[in-house]
Amino acid sequence: MRGRPFLRAFLFLSIPLLPTVARAEAWPRETGQLYAYFGATTFSSSTIYDVAGNKGPFPGRSFKESGDNSYLELGLSERFTFVGTIPRRKVKAEGLFNDFTSQGLADLDVRLRYSIPIREGLFAAVEGGAFVPLGYDRQDFPELGSGHTDALVNGSLGLSLPFLPQGFLNADVGYRFRGGEIANEIPYALKVGAFPHPRVGVFLFARGWKSTADFSRVAETAGFLVSDSERLSAGGELYLKVSRHFDVNGAWSHVVAGRNVLAGDTFMLGVAFHAKLF
Amino acid sequence: MKSFGFVRYALLGAIAAVGPSLSADRIVPSAAHAAGRNGALFRTDLRLLNTSRTETVRAMLVFLPASGGAPSTSAEILVLPLQQRSYDDVLAGLFGVTGDASGPIRLVAPESVELSSRTYNVFDPCTGGTFGTWIPGLRPESAMREGLIPQVSGSASPASGSRTNLIVTNPSASVAARVTVTLKSGSGAVLGTWTPSPVEPNGSVQGDVFLAAGAGGVTTDDAFVQFSSDQPVLVLSTVIDNRTNDAAAFGALALAAAPTLVKTGDQASFTGSYGVSGHAVVANENLIRLDAFRANGTAPGLDLRIGHAGNPRAQFTILRSIGRQAFNGADLELPIPPGLDLNSFDTFTVWCYEFNVVIAEGKFHP
Numbered sequence: 001m002r003g004r005p006f007l008r009a010f011l012f013l014s015i016p017l018l019p020t021v022a023r024a025e026a027w028p029r030e031t032g033q034l035y036a037y038f039g040a041t042t043f044s045s046s047t048i049y050d051v052a053g054n055k056g057p058f059p060g061r062s063f064k065e066s067g068d069n070s071y072l073e074l075g076l077s078e079r080f081t082f083v084g085t086i087p088r089r090k091v092k093a094e095g096l097f098n099d100f101t102s103q104g105l106a107d108l109d110v111r112l113r114y115s116i117p118i119r120e121g122l123f124a125a126v127e128g129g130a131f132v133p134l135g136y137d138r139q140d141f142p143e144l145g146s147g148h149t150d151a152l153v154n155g156s157l158g159l160s161l162p163f164l165p166q167g168f169l170n171a172d173v174g175y176r177f178r179g180g181e182i183a184n185e186i187p188y189a190l191k192v193g194a195f196p197h198p199r200v201g202v203f204l205f206a207r208g209w210k211s212t213a214d215f216s217r218v219a220e221t222a223g224f225l226v227s228d229s230e231r232l233s234a235g236g237e238l239y240l241k242v243s244r245h246f247d248v249n250g251a252w253s254h255v256v257a258g259r260n261v262l263a264g265d266t267f268m269l270g271v272a273f274h275a276k277l278f
Numbered sequence: 279m280k281s282f283g284f285v286r287y288a289l290l291g292a293i294a295a296v297g298p299s300l301s302a303d304r305i306v307p308s309a310a311h312a313a314g315r316n317g318a319l320f321r322t323d324l325r326l327l328n329t330s331r332t333e334t335v336r337a338m339l340v341f342l343p344a345s346g347g348a349p350s351t352s353a354e355i356l357v358l359p360l361q362q363r364s365y366d367d368v369l370a371g372l373f374g375v376t377g378d379a380s381g382p383i384r385l386v387a388p389e390s391v392e393l394s395s396r397t398y399n400v401f402d403p404c405t406g407g408t409f410g411t412w413i414p415g416l417r418p419e420s421a422m423r424e425g426l427i428p429q430v431s432g433s434a435s436p437a438s439g440s441r442t443n444l445i446v447t448n449p450s451a452s453v454a455a456r457v458t459v460t461l462k463s464g465s466g467a468v469l470g471t472w473t474p475s476p477v478e479p480n481g482s483v484q485g486d487v488f489l490a491a492g493a494g495g496v497t498t499d500d501a502f503v504q505f506s507s508d509q510p511v512l513v514l515s516t517v518i519d520n521r522t523n524d525a526a527a528f529g530a531l532a533l534a535a536a537p538t539l540v541k542t543g544d545q546a547s548f549t550g551s552y553g554v555s556g557h558a559v560v561a562n563e564n565l566i567r568l569d570a571f572r573a574n575g576t577a578p579g580l581d582l583r584i585g586h587a588g589n590p591r592a593q594f595t596i597l598r599s600i601g602r603q604a605f606n607g608a609d610l611e612l613p614i615p616p617g618l619d620l621n622s623f624d625t626f627t628v629w630c631y632e633f634n635v636v637i638a639e640g641k642f643h644p
Contacts (some may be wrong), residue, residue, distance in 0.1 A: 141577065
């Protein structure tokens with residue numbers, strides 16, 4: 001950013017705008033800057049969206065999931081940022097007669113982001129990454145993942161909203177190349193946020209994915225098998241800057257539409273640590 | 279169109295009187311000693327032929343008047359081996375009918391006795407001879423719930439063409455039959471429908487099918503009858519030339535069997551999650567054979583079921599519950615439960631009953 005003081009100033013303001021999963025979105029991490037986040041999640045459902053997109057009862061009794069995400073962003077250079085997530089999940093599917101539980105590490109999510117300043121208050125970024133199964137057994141029930149490695153490309157636009165205090169808008173769209181038999185997917189997200197108080201951020205978001213599958217040929221497996229699906233969820237997040245190095249957040253999201261996917265609510269609570277490593 | 283079903287009790291009594299060894303029935307649906315339309319004068323000659331080489335048999339004949347009168351029962355008839363008993367103008371000669379009468383004749387006799395008859399018009403204006411038709415002795419077990427009568431004719435003019443008399447006989451001793459008769463042209467167009475009064479047990483109805491079906495104004499030699507009944511019935515037609523009163527009899531034909539959803543030998547292959555795979559074969563109408571069946575045992579509660587394609591939740595029958603049992607290329611025999619037939623299913627499904635989802639399924643095909 002040397003020679004571009006306005007961008008440096010912009011980044012100084014924008015990087016703290018840590019969205020839902022504490023990602024910097026289209027903006028780059030400053031070189032040597034670490035952002036580590038540990039968040040706990042819980043999700044429960046007694047309803048599904050079937051392959052036609054109609055909401056109906058979960059075919060067993062209920063589905064519950066808890067877990068945590070260890071998330072990390074590290075600025076590698078002015079424009080390159082490494083992003084990684086290690087999810088751990090505990091899934092309990094309550095059948096009509098018995099309960100079934102699986103737990104363990106799910107799919108590692110690793111990405112490399114390249115951020116491009118477009119103009120003042122506007123960043124673009126492209127990402128490439130992969131989802132890699134972390135040793136779970138696909139034959140376990142419930143499944144913790146598809147058992148196949150996926151590749152991802154993603155594009156983001158981050159726009160500063162000067163009419164809001166530290167306001168921002170971020171839009172993502174990508175393409176996930178699914179391994180195995182699951183059809184490729186198009187993930188997307190839209191987030192808007194602001195800091196009405198210097199230490200308090202409020203974010204609203206919608207995110208999900210579209211599938212390239214022909215759902216007239218997809219079997220009904222919501223909550224049972226990791227399979228072709230679509231989902232759109234929306235929610236909000238409260239972000240608190242506790243100290244120079246620590247933040248906490250809480251978020252809620254609700255599945256508002258989908259196909260062959262569980263409906264329900266997700267609650268998240270997490271703590272973030274950020275510091276300059278080099 | 280007369281019914282005489284109330285005679286069943288008398289008939290049952292007559293059958294009981296000749297003893298339990300005389301249990302095989304034959305029925306001539308119509309015999310006559312009566313005047314008909316266009317100056318016809320019908321008579322029926324009847325024969326009993328003992329096909330046994332060695333056994334002398336006892337037989338009994340029962341006339342069930344179409345007028346609704348009481349049945350007439352013959353005395354016991356002895357028929358020697360490979361001999362025939364002859365009854366010309368059987369209604370008058372054997373049953374003492376003096377006025378006009380018609381109706382079926384029922385034979386109670388051992389299997390070796392065959393019953394046949396010829397009904398004819400005794401006045402031929404040209405030669406003074408007779409014109410007539412064979413009317414067979416039908417076995418009650420040949421009665422049908424649905425069928426066809428070919429080569430039906432009708433004429434709007436009584437002086438030309440032909441007319442068709444349809445005879446419906448209910449061989450049941452206890453249950454009335456509700457019959458629907460549809461008269462159709464050769465192209466299948468409906469000419470009319472006749473729903474006779476319920477045919478009482480051991481009763482019959484008969485009538486000109488064109489008049490009864492409301493098609494008395496139709497002239498055609500290219501028609502047929504389709505009938506259905508809630509009980510098996512014997513149906514026969516006589517087509518009578520309006521000018522000569524020559525008659526020809528036509529028995530009922532069975533409709534070709536309707537295709538079933540699956541047939542013996544049909545197969546369905548299936549592959550799904552949790553190592554589930556296999557090959558199902560309809561071995562016969564009572565059994566499905568499962569070949570090379572595999573399941574790794576990790577799926578949460580499975581059963582094997584048959585049902586209708588695409589809707590295993592709504593219409594299915596569980597053949598076997600296997601839970602979380604593992605199979606490694608097993609051959610299984612799965613009986614099809616009573617009450618199901620080859621129209622009851624078209625798909626084999628491995629189903630998770632814990633979460634109501636299809637694990638694997640295959641549609642049967644030849």
